[in-house]
Amino acid sequence: MTRWTVAVFEFQRYFKWKQELVSVGLMLLTVGIMSVWPAIKGWVDQDYKVALVSELAAPKVPGYAISQIRPDATDNARAGLGEVWDLLVLVDGAELKLVAQKSASWQDKLTPELQRWLQQQLIAGLPLDPAQKAVVQRLPKAEFEFLQQDNREESKQQKLLGGGILILLSVGVFSGFGFMFTAITSEKQQRVTEQLLTLITPSQWIDGKILGISLFCLKTMLTTGLFAFVVMQAIRMMSGKDLFALPLQPLPIVLTLVFVALGLLLINSFMAGFAATIDDPNHSSRSVVMFLPSLPLFLVFSAMDNTEGALMQFLSWFPLTSYAAMPMRLASTSVAWWEWLGALLVLLAFLYWARAAAARIFELGIRMYGKEPDWSELLRSFFLSSGKAIR
Template sequence: MNTWTIAAFEFKRYFKWKQEIISIALMLCGMGFSIVWPYVKGALNKDYQVAVIGVSHLPKLEGFQFSEVSPNTKAEVLKSLGESWHAIIQIENGQVQLTLKEKASWQAKLKLSLQNWQQEQQIAQLPLTPQQRQQITELPEIKTVLLKPEKDDKDEKGRSLFSGAILFLLIMGIFSGFGYLFTGITSEKQNRVTEQLLTLISPSQWIQGKILGISLFCLKTMLTYGLIFFAFIQGATVISDKPEVGIPVTGFQIFSTLLFVILGLFLVNSFMAAFAATIDDPNHSSRSIMMFLPAIPVGLAYSGIDNAEGLMMQVLSVFPLTSFAAMPLRMAYVDVPWWQWLLSLSLLLACLWWFKSAATRVFAMGIRMYGKEPSWKQLLETFLFPVKHQ
């Protein structure tokens, strides 16, 4: 009962309606600005005026206006360079000459376009047959035979979107738990409220209540922003008149993602709650950097997402310290054998059960220490060996 009381207190401690509404409103404003900004930028940006001398077939490039001028007006055009004209193009002895007043960032885009355009002109002048020109300008076709039906491009985009959202929300949940647990536990320890609390509840009830309450709050935050992110993507596709982006995942995949993410939050927050209790002064302790370790599994899962079928991703999706991030990402791209899914879940549950007991021992030791921090040897012995701790 005490565990659930602490969990409810920790959840309500950080869940504030006004703060929640303001955060969502600010995020919606940011999303709206990101949609409107390209149109505003396009309206404000003017086309660069480029004078083309002695060329009949003018190039085409977005953001640039090419105008053919007579060679007789070259002197007048040069005088107005930098005012009426931004650049002058002319061909002398087969060489494209680009005249500019001064160096600017937009010139790299213009130069690359001119190189491609001039290459096309040179190929067109060669004594080649239409078939030979086609072989030069077009890449050869490679026939691909798939034994399984090819996935739709929309499905690929949806899977990439889904995996990207999982990574983003996981990082958000991990660092939210990091901030709340770190500030909450260290402030309680510095304010010397632990003696009173330990007379009412056990260290096990205290840490488990904190982990449960803050993990639920982090999950709530992830679900809220996940739904807003999905609505934003759908709204952006409607505004831009593009095909609607669907999420090609099954109900079981959604269930598995939620299950692994929830267990992962419990695992990560157990580590951070235990380690935060061992920090005496957060302003001067060199151990605070260790609180960022839970972000490593997400980084490893991200590094293997480009080869979801590979051995690395298979190992990461089964290994209990990385499976909470790797398994949902892998399931978004490939069909995972049922025995690997069951093995991964079993190992994650076993690791979480053992980690909970180990984190409780470290928390019980660290929360009672004032004025000093336990040594790394004490931490390791307490974490690994319950007999020595007793």
Template sequence: MNTWNIAVFEFKRYFKWKQEIISIALLLVGMGFSFVWPHVKGLLDKDYQVAVIGVSPLPKLEGFQFSEVSPTTRDEVLKNVGETWHAVIEIEDAQVKLTLKEKASWQAKLKSNLQSWQQERQIAQLPLSTEQRQQITQLPEIKTVMLKPEKDDKDEKGRAILSSAVLFLLMMGIFSGFGYLFTGITSEKQNRVTEQLLTLITPSQWIQGKILGISLFCLKTMLTYGLIFFAFIQGAAVIAGKPDISLPVSVFQLFSTLLFVVLGLLLVNSFMAAFAATIDDPNHSSRSIMMFLPALPVGLAYSGIDNAEGMMMQVLSVFPLTSFAAMPLRMAHTDVPMWQWGLSVGLLLACLWWFKSAATRVFTLGIRMYGKEPSWKQLLETFLFPVKHH
């Protein structure tokens, strides 16, 4: 009961309705601005006027207006560079000559387009047949035969969005837990409230309540922003006149993702709660950087997402310290054998159970120490062995 009371206290400690509404409102404003700004920028940005002297067909590039002018007006056109014209294009000895008034950032985009344009013109001037020109300018087709039914492009797009969302939300959950546990435990230790608390509850109840409460808060944060992002993506698709983006997720995949995320948050927060208790002064301790280690599994999972069927991703999705991030991503891209799924869940639960006991021992060691930090040897022995070493 004490563990659950602490969990509820830790959850309510950081969950404030007013702050929650303000955060969501600011997020919606930011996302709305990011969606509207490209359209506003497109309306405000003027087209660059480019004169093309005696050459056709004209280049085509968004944001630029190309106009063909007669070679007889060349001198007059060049005099107006920087006023009427932003740039002037000529062809001299099969080379494109670009006249500008001064250097500007938009010129790189124009130069890149002119290279392709001149290449097409030169190919068109070669004594080639129509079929030969097509062979040069067009990429050859590759006929693909799938023994299994090919997945819909719409499903693939939904899977890519789902993978990105899971990674982003996992990082958000991990770092929110990192911040709350780090500041909460170190401040309690510095304010010397641990003696009073330890007379009422055991260290095991204390750390498990903290882990559970903070993990629930992290999960709430992830679900809230996940729903907001999904609604924003759907709204953007509707406004753009595109079909709704559906996430090709079955009930089992949704359950699995939630299961691995919850177990992952509990595992990560166990590590951070235990390690935060060993830090005496967060402003001067060199160990604070170790609190960023839980982000490593997400990075490893991201590195293997381009080959979800590969051996590396299979290992990451089963290994208990990375499976909470890798398995949901792997399931979003490929079929996972049930025996691998069961093995992954079993190993993750076993690791979490062992981690909970080890974290409790480290927490008990660190929370009672003032003025110094336990040595790395003490930490390692306390973490690995259930019996305290002297």
């Protein structure tokens, strides 16, 4: 029960209801604004007026009112730039000349449309029969045949989902780094460890910290992911696209949460143990070592372009990377039951050992003031049992 008391304290230490309500309110406000944004944009923005000097049929581009004018009216159109016209387009053979009062971002959107329009007009004017023109205008068709049933669009969505999981894991890892480092070093500097050690054991203390901060990191990941998903949907609504549906199944969702939660416990175990060995965070050269947990994420990121490859399979079994690699595989491809079960058992066993090792280092470091344990003491505490490490 004492462990859970510390865990609840550490979770509530950073979890603030008012902040959460404000975040939810901002999220709902964002959704509301983005939902009505297309109507607002259409009401505020007016079509840009473009004068086209050409005998070719004028193109139709949404958001632009393109009008053909006679060549003898070019000088009047040039003089009316900024008042009557927003842009003057001159067609000289296979070239376009665009004249405007000043540079604007909307011109970058219109220019490729005009280039494609002129290209189509030039192709239509070539002495080619209809079949030849169709060949020139059309890209060669490429069609895949899969021996197993596959959906390429769903596969793209799965890869996008895998990348999102990796980004959220980075949020959780660095959140744990900040909270754990701040909590432990501030407690050492404020000399509250003596009072706490009279009430609870170092093992109970570190377990509570790991559980509480890991729960808060998991909450941060979930709320960040939900906010990003809502913003992405709002952007698609603004652009007139269909809503994005996550290709999720119940079992991969549960397994992803389990692997991510165990990964946060593993990382925060390392951080709790090592942070206790830092006496003064402002002058200690060991603070940079606490960034090591980000290395596994980098390794998984480097292999995410081939989730079916041998490297990703190895990373999904290796306990220091499986918490990030296995969710990537689960989101991007099919994984046999014995693979995720085996990787889960390996991760659990490694977490059990790593937590015990971190507890020994935590007990060593939390009792020391004015100095930091040397590396030989750290290694002895890390690899030996508690009694042997103390001797």
